[in-house]
Amino acid sequence: MKKVLEGSHAVSEAARLARVQVIAAYPITPQTHIVEALSEYCSDGTLDARFINVESEHSAMAAVIGAASGGARAFTASSSHGLAYMHELLHWASAARLPIVMAEVNRALGPGWNIWTDQTDSLAQRDTGWIQLYCEDGQEVLDTTLQAFRLAEELNLPVMVILDAFYLSHTFEPIDIPDQKLVDRFLPRPSPRIKMDTADPCALNQLVTPAAYMEMRYNTQMAMETAQDCLKIIETEFAAVFGRTHGAVEAIQCRDADIILVTTGTVTGTCRQVLSDLRSRGEKVGLFKIKLFRPFPKDLICRHLGSANKIAVVDRNVSFGAGGIFAQEIQAALCNLDAHPRVFSYVAGLGGRDITPTTLVEIYTETKENSIPGQESVWIGLNQEIVDTWRNEGPASSLRSRLE
C-alpha cells in the first residue's frame, strides 16, 4: 500500500514489519521520529517488542547487545554525537558477531553546534566492523532496513542503514509499505546462532590471548568479504517478493562516459537530473551511486569506473588532513589497475549546506577543465572572501613566510 511517509517513518515501518523484539534508543535530532513512532507501536500493542528506555546511546547499544546475545531481533537508531558516544560498543557488537540493525541519520558533529546533514559521523565509524548502507530515498530506506535484518542475521554482523538528515529523514514521499504477510515470507522469525540461555549457562566474549585473537579478527573479515554476495542474493529474493531492487552500487550511463560523477545518499537524486541535463548538452558524463560502503565494493568500482577518463567524487564528509573519504577509498580501489582514471576529490555540502544542480555542474566543469587533479580535495562553494582573509593574514601566512 502506498502512503505518504516521512523518511524517518519509513525506518519505523520497516522495523515494525520486521517484527523486532527489542528496541533501545536515546532520542537525538534528527533521529527521534524513528523511535518515537516505534515506542508508540510498542505501547499501543501494534508491535510486540520490548522498548528499553536508556539514559544514553552507550547504554542503548549495550542494551541491544544484551538482547541480541539472548537471540532477540534487536534494533536501535542514532545520529551524530549519539553515534560517537556508542563508538566503543560498536566494536563490541561486531566482534561479538551480533546481528543488530541500526538506523543512523547523518548529522554533522559539533562544535559549532549543527543538526544538519553530513556523513562524517557514520564514516568515522568505518573501522568498527559494521556493514554500512547509504540510502537515496524513502523507499530505499524502507526496503534496505528490511534487507538489513536478513543480511545481519545471515552474516552475524551488525548493519547500519544510513540516511541523510532532513533531506531524507524529514521529507515526505509516497512510499510503498509492503504487506506483513509478504514481509514475513521474506524475513521469517530469527533463528539465532548466538542465543544465551539460562538453562544452559555459558560465558561469551571473555579474554582471548594473542594465540587466537588474530584468527577471530580474520573471521570477521571473512564474514565481511561474503557480505557483498550475500546482499546480492538477498536483493534477488527481495525483488522476487516485492519487485524492487536497489543494488550495492548503481552505474548510470557509465559505459561510454568520459567523466563519471560519484555520489552517495540524497545527492544522487539531484545528480540524476544534472546527468540528464549534461547529457542533453552532449557531455559524455556518467553517474555512479555507491550504497554499500562497508564492505567496500572494490570489484564493482573497478568494473564500472576503471575505463573512464576521469572520476569526480562528491564527498559530503571530510577526513581532516586527508580529504573526502569516498574519494580516498575509490583511489585505493583503482590504483592497482594497469591503467586507471584520474580521481578528482570534491568536498561539498558539509553541515547541511545545499548541494544544488549548480554545485554539481561546477564540480563537473572543474573536472573537465583540469587534466590532473591536485593532491588535496577541492572544497566547493566556500565563501572565498573569508578564506582569503585567513590565507593572507592568518597563522598559515606567517608560517609560510618563516619557511621561505
Place this chain on the structure above:
Amino acid sequence: MDDSSIHQIPLFIPHSNMSTKVNKTGSWRFFHPKFDEKTAPCSAACPLGQDIARIEMLTSWGLLKDAWQTILNENPFPAICGRVCFHPCQSVCNRAHMDEPIAIHHLERFLGDTAISEGKKADLKMNPANGKKVAIAGAGPAGLAAAYFLARLGYGCDVFEARSEPGGLLRWGIPAYRLPRDILNKEIGRIKDLGVTIHCKTPVTENLLEKLRNEYNALFIACGYERSITLKIQGGELAHDGLEFLRKLDPIQKLPFCGTAAIVGGGNTAIDVARSLARLGVTPLIAYRRRLEDMPAFKPETAMAVKEGVKIMELVAPIRIQKNTGDASISHPTYKLTLQQMKIGKEKIAGRSCVVPDGEKTKSIDVQDIFVAIGAKAETIWHFLETEETRTLDFGHCRFMEQKIPVFFGGDLTSPVKSVADAVASGKQVAIALDTYFEKGRDAVVKCLAACRVGAGPAISMDVYLGGDRKYRNLYIVDADDIVLDYFQSAPRVIPSTLDAHLSIRSFEETSSTYGEDAAKKEAARCFNCGICNACDFCRLYCPEMAVVVDKAKRGINLDYCKGCGVCATECPRNAMSLEEEIK
C-alpha cells in the same frame, strides 16, 4: 547461496560453557564491604530510643502488627505517645533535606490505634518470673512504664496510686481533646494484662512507705509533680490552680466559668488550661512574663491555641489581684489583675534572656477568673534526706539510692525534660538498672546502661538489653550526607485531617484524626530507613561479581568473589553497609 549455506559463514567468537567460578576474584581485594546497620537520627533523638527506621519499614510493607510490636519493645504507649509526644524525632529527620520530615508521630498513633481497634494481642518477649517484688509509688507514665518493663523482666509489680484511677498526668493533666480516655484506658489495660496490680485510692503515706520497705525487694518513687507553685503576690490566693482545674475536667463536665479568664504562665499546662477554657465558652488570655518565643510550651500546641482564639500577652508579670466591687457578672468582671510591663534585660541565664521590670509601666485588666500555671513540684513527703550512709547515683533519667532496699526516683522528679516520653524513658531506665543491680550488682549498672545506649544516648533500648538484633547496630548516627538521594523521589508528606479551629472549640472531641491504612503505608514508604537494611537489594543488583548473597532473607558477602570494588556500599541508599580496608 541458499538457506543451507547460511551456517557455512564462519562464526568464531569466545564462548565457554565452563563456569567463571574458577576465577576467584576475591583474591584481588584490598577492601571488604560488610552489612553494618547504623543508628537513625530519629532513634537517637527519641527519649525512648524507638527503632523508628524499622517501624516505618514494616509499616510500609503492611506488617502492622510487627511494626506495632517494634514500638512495644521500647514503649508501652504507642497510641498515647502518638498523640501527646512532641516528637523530637521529626526535627532531626534526614528526609527534611529532600522535602519534609516523615510524620513519625502520626504513624505511631496509627499503629497504636489500629492495634486497639483490631484488638491485637502483643507477643512480647517475657522473662520467666524471678520471685522478686517491686513496689511503685505513682501510676503516671513513669510508674506504669517501670511496671511494664519490670513485669517483662520477670518481676512482680504493685503500683500504688492516690487518685481514683491510674494515668497520673495523662489523665489528670492532659485534656481529652488531646488524649481520649478510652485510648488511655486501653493502653493501661495492656499493662494490667501483664500481671501488674494497680492499687488506686492508695496514697503512699509514711506508714505505707515503711511497710513497702519491709515487704518488697525494691521501691520506685514516681509520684510526679503534684503540687502547683502558687502565685506569691497580693491577692494570689484568689487565683485558681491550673492543674486542679484540669483535674476537675475528668470526667468532662460543664464547669461554671464564663467571660474572660487570665492564665498566668507559659508552659504546656498554661496552654492546656487556656484551650480547655476556650471549649467551655470562656475567652482565654495568657499573661506571660517573657517573650512568645521564650515560652516553654511546645510550639505546635501554642500554635493550635492561637488558632482556637487564645490571646497571648507577652512581657507582663502579675503584681496584684483585686476583687472588683459590685455584682459578679460578665458585665462586671470579678477581678482586676494588675500587670507589670517587662523588658529584656542585658544578662542571660542558661541561654535565656533575663526580663526586668520596664520602669513603672503597669496595666490592669478586668477578668472573670484567674488561673495559675507557673510550674509544679513534688509533695514534701518525697524529699528524702541524703544521709552519710545513703549512696546515691544519678543515671540521667532516674536516681538510685541504696537504702535497706534499692530505691529509685524517677519521672518528673529526675527527668531533665518534663515530658511523657521522658517519663516513660525514666521507667525503662529504672527497670534495666534494677534488673542489672539484682543480676550483676550495683557496680555493673552504669556500664550496662551505657551498653544499651541508642546512638550517643541518653536514650536506651530494652531490645538491646534483652539481647535483640539491635545490639549489633553501629552507634554512628546516619547523616543526611550519607543518604544517596538519587534513589528517592520527592513526595509530599501525608497528614491526617484535623478539625478546623471553629469546630474544635465546640467540644472536647479529639482535634486530629488517625491515618487510614493506605495513607499510613504511603507516608511510611517515604522514610529513608536510615542506617538499616530494608532489602532494597541495590547492593546485590549492582555487585559485578554477584558476591552479595541472600540466605534465608539475610544478606552476606561471598568473600571468595568479592573483589572489594565497594559498589555495594556506595550504592546502598541508606548507609546500611560499610567498607573496611583489609590488611594482607
